[in-house]
Amino acid sequence: MAEVLLHVEHVSKSFPGVQALDAVSFELRRGEVHALVGENGAGKSTLMKILSGVYRPDGGRIVYKGREVRFQNARESAEAGIGIIYQELNLVPHLSVAQNIYLGREPRSLLGYIDDRKMNVDAARILRELNVDIDPAVRLNKLSISKQQMVEIAKALSKDSEVLIMDEPTSALTETEIDELFKVIHKLRSRGVGIIYISHRLDELKHIVDRITVFRDGRYISTSDYASIGMEEIINKMVGRKLENLFPERRNLPTERKLLEVRNIVHGTVLKGISFDLYEGEILGIAGLMGAGRSELARAVFGADPRDSGDIIREGRKLDIRSPSDAIRNGIAYLSENRKEEGLAVKMRLDQNVTMANLGEVSRRFGIISGARELEATRTYVEELDIRTPSLLQVINNLSGGNQQKVVIAKWLFRDSRILIFDEPTRGIDVGAKYAIYELIERLAREGVGVILISSELPEILGMTDRVLVLHEGSLTATLRTADTSQEEILNYAAGLGSLGAHGASAALAASASGAGAPGRNAAPGASAR
Amino acid sequence: MSNEITREPTIAAEAESKAESKAPAGFGRKKFALDRFVIFGAFVVLFILFSVVAKNFFTMRNVLTLALQTSTVTLMGIGVTFTIITGGIDLSIGSVIALTGTVAVIAANAGMPIWLSMVMGLVSGIVCGFLNGIMVTGLRIPPFIATLGMMMVARGFVLTITNAMSKPAPDAFGHLGNDTLFHLSSKFPGIGYPVFIMIAVAIVFGFFLRKTRIGRYTYAVGSNEEASRLSGIKVSRIKVIAYIISGFCAALAGIILASRMVTSQPNGGISYELNAIAASVIGGTSLMGGIGTVAGAVVGSFIIGVLGVGLTMSGASFFVQQIAIGLVVIGSVSIDQIRYKKK
Ligand SMILES: Nc1ncnc2c1ncn2[C@@H]1O[C@H](COP(=O)(O)OP(=O)(O)OP(=O)(O)O)[C@@H](O)[C@H]1O
Ligand SMILES: [Mg+2]
Numbered sequence: 001m002a003e004v005l006l007h008v009e010h011v012s013k014s015f016p017g018v019q020a021l022d023a024v025s026f027e028l029r030r031g032e033v034h035a036l037v038g039e040n041g042a043g044k045s046t047l048m049k050i051l052s053g054v055y056r057p058d059g060g061r062i063v064y065k066g067r068e069v070r071f072q073n074a075r076e077s078a079e080a081g082i083g084i085i086y087q088e089l090n091l092v093p094h095l096s097v098a099q100n101i102y103l104g105r106e107p108r109s110l111l112g113y114i115d116d117r118k119m120n121v122d123a124a125r126i127l128r129e130l131n132v133d134i135d136p137a138v139r140l141n142k143l144s145i146s147k148q149q150m151v152e153i154a155k156a157l158s159k160d161s162e163v164l165i166m167d168e169p170t171s172a173l174t175e176t177e178i179d180e181l182f183k184v185i186h187k188l189r190s191r192g193v194g195i196i197y198i199s200h201r202l203d204e205l206k207h208i209v210d211r212i213t214v215f216r217d218g219r220y221i222s223t224s225d226y227a228s229i230g231m232e233e234i235i236n237k238m239v240g241r242k243l244e245n246l247f248p249e250r251r252n253l254p255t256e257r258k259l260l261e262v263r264n265i266v267h268g269t270v271l272k273g274i275s276f277d278l279y280e281g282e283i284l285g286i287a288g289l290m291g292a293g294r295s296e297l298a299r300a301v302f303g304a305d306p307r308d309s310g311d312i313i314r315e316g317r318k319l320d321i322r323s324p325s326d327a328i329r330n331g332i333a334y335l336s337e338n339r340k341e342e343g344l345a346v347k348m349r350l351d352q353n354v355t356m357a358n359l360g361e362v363s364r365r366f367g368i369i370s371g372a373r374e375l376e377a378t379r380t381y382v383e384e385l386d387i388r389t390p391s392l393l394q395v396i397n398n399l400s401g402g403n404q405q406k407v408v409i410a411k412w413l414f415r416d417s418r419i420l421i422f423d424e425p426t427r428g429i430d431v432g433a434k435y436a437i438y439e440l441i442e443r444l445a446r447e448g449v450g451v452i453l454i455s456s457e458l459p460e461i462l463g464m465t466d467r468v469l470v471l472h473e474g475s476l477t478a479t480l481r482t483a484d485t486s487q488e489e490i491l492n493y494a495a496g497l498g499s500l501g502a503h504g505a506s507a508a509l510a511a512s513a514s515g516a517g518a519p520g521r522n523a524a525p526g527a528s529a530r
Numbered sequence: 531m532s533n534e535i536t537r538e539p540t541i542a543a544e545a546e547s548k549a550e551s552k553a554p555a556g557f558g559r560k561k562f563a564l565d566r567f568v569i570f571g572a573f574v575v576l577f578i579l580f581s582v583v584a585k586n587f588f589t590m591r592n593v594l595t596l597a598l599q600t601s602t603v604t605l606m607g608i609g610v611t612f613t614i615i616t617g618g619i620d621l622s623i624g625s626v627i628a629l630t631g632t633v634a635v636i637a638a639n640a641g642m643p644i645w646l647s648m649v650m651g652l653v654s655g656i657v658c659g660f661l662n663g664i665m666v667t668g669l670r671i672p673p674f675i676a677t678l679g680m681m682m683v684a685r686g687f688v689l690t691i692t693n694a695m696s697k698p699a700p701d702a703f704g705h706l707g708n709d710t711l712f713h714l715s716s717k718f719p720g721i722g723y724p725v726f727i728m729i730a731v732a733i734v735f736g737f738f739l740r741k742t743r744i745g746r747y748t749y750a751v752g753s754n755e756e757a758s759r760l761s762g763i764k765v766s767r768i769k770v771i772a773y774i775i776s777g778f779c780a781a782l783a784g785i786i787l788a789s790r791m792v793t794s795q796p797n798g799g800i801s802y803e804l805n806a807i808a809a810s811v812i813g814g815t816s817l818m819g820g821i822g823t824v825a826g827a828v829v830g831s832f833i834i835g836v837l838g839v840g841l842t843m844s845g846a847s848f849f850v851q852q853i854a855i856g857l858v859v860i861g862s863v864s865i866d867q868i869r870y871k872k873k
Contacts, residue, residue, distance in 0.1 A: 302760075304759070304760055323759075323764075324760050324761070325762040325763070325764055327762075328761075329762070336760055341756060342754075342756050342757050342760050343757055343760070344757055345749070345753035345754040345757055345758070345820065346754065347820040347821060348749060348750065348753050352746065352749070356746075356750055356758070357761040357762055359743045359746060359747075360743070363743055366742070367742045367743040368741050368742055369741055369743060369746060411761070
């Protein structure tokens, strides 16, 4: 058995009103990938921030390479060889990729100047190792979110750490990038690096993980060899109860009534004339690879981005949507995929965020806000979505990542819209809470709301929707009935290869090319209810 | 201060009693109360200090003068706080003071009724604020640059129309700035109208910022503009309103100043914007946007006011006062930072 690199012994940490960690233990060996899983707010990120010196524990010990350590700041832990990829991006938008990677440790020339050339060359080497096509000299904010995440990973790799912490590294990556990341993880492991891997995408663990530890409510539950434990058991340990199904049963059929008709939406080269209908009580999926224009389509309908042409018709009437507030007034809501950048005012409180899109509802005359009504509304959704928070007045920044995501959902549910567009609503959300969100979506549809569900997780599309639109490079390649389609068929259209019948052989190709189709990875643990 | 935002004590109390508290739900509130207490405490300490050091400091007469003198900075501080919360700044308010006061005096000298001339002054301030808002939103000019431009244009304009000369105003123009209510004796010379104006503005805008939708949106825009837009908030409108409020408050201050002097002051108000911004920052407003309160701006202004009057009465020179105010600005912000980091 490999030597133990890191030993966490009975570490506790509390924040005002929250016992984030309650005497937890954890062990990491050289050359192992050790998964850490648990519900939103279980304390995973908190422990990682303690290991990397961002927080100091209230009690307990951390033994690293046989010596007890107390890191005072992130620099000390980095110097000791502990690298971390944070859950939220921690990069400087206006610096170049290379400057970000070497921030604070820029290579110097003999005269003490920063050696930009060497920095770019070194950065390029690391990026090559990750097999991503990013120019080290380009400014960071020119990159997509997923590429930025790859830069964050490259930054951690550049430090030659002995312990590497990855806090939900894949939540914003494309399937191909995930494959590359896994290759790198394998390489690091064989070099003897110990890796702590945190993720809510439980199905991806089997490709890389050696051991798995479960936390629940800030407490340590168990550690097992990954090979000896089933997915069901892991989930049960995480949520503390048995989870029967992954998706709720659909209990209604869409009606014949069209809620929304979208005609010929064009936006530059991103959307090339897309039309579709949404029916009352329908859950309509939008599938496609990263860059297919799924979010862009939603944003165009919502008025968040300008569109060059195209009509949005509701109940026979052409809507004049030029801004989100126009869309909202017409009963359309959009939950964006990037919660921190587009969904939340993180310096503001929970209650203030929940009511942000519907303040009128909790206001009296003259636009005066009723604090009591605001709290009441907030409490309803905190309970309904099981948002873990010590108080309704908590500042958003202090909530765990997954709970922040739930606040975004709460904000739009409170708006009571007739048409709801969910863009990756379950990203970063734990299995139990995912089910709660699916149930909610199902209930909305039952109440006659038209739901559009954009998702990169095909099981989610297959498990939840009535019909699927498949996009490929800004064009609609297929509109499929979910009951009659399959993962392969969707992927085929997503890759722009046409129908299965015509290109039967290409299905496998598409699947392996995109990675998303590898049935193993995305297949849900346990059977779906449908 | 720090990352807590306006918190109505009554709301917090409600929350505490109603929220099924798995944990002490009111903790955040206590910390907040402490924050408030710190700046207010600093104010009280300063006050007591000067009462001991300077013999005549703590007399009714002096306290009233202090309130009167501080009213202009306070008004400006309240206004500029709105723009800072949206993530902007308003550097033009010093010039707006000169412009609005001068416009009012010119109007009064042209034979307009006094009240109407003062309304003219207010309107000119509102126009300046509106133009700032349009530059920031419509033309997307960074607030620092837009209002810096306005600072120069407004100053140049007022110097041009007056030839840089102060003109006396009709006597009746001086009532607003010099008359008092509750005049009892020479010991209690009464409370000046400007003090009442200041109190009214603080209450109205404090309520506005804390309790109304537009106030809430002001914070939201400063905290995350994109999220606000996607939530259906009309971001441009909110910003324009913030700059109009800033212009309006500066106009009030300008008219009060002109009235106190009973002359137009085309050269007045130079660098007052810096004092107002300092007051706002001392009161806990974050230049990053999203954080700040009217009450904080008021207390911040009074700290500057007490420092000024107190040091003068203790025999310190104007130069020493500058040093002291500078140190207070740096000190108050660093206390904030340290407290924020400790978490
Ligand atoms: N800075 C903070 N101030 C106050 N509370 C905090 C702070 N950071 C975390 N918490 C609280 O500590 C608990 C654990 O949070 P943590 O971020 O470790 O959860 P997590 O397991 O990483 O969850 P997720 O899967 O949602 O990312 C949560 O209840 C959270 O609200
Ligand atoms: Mg986390």
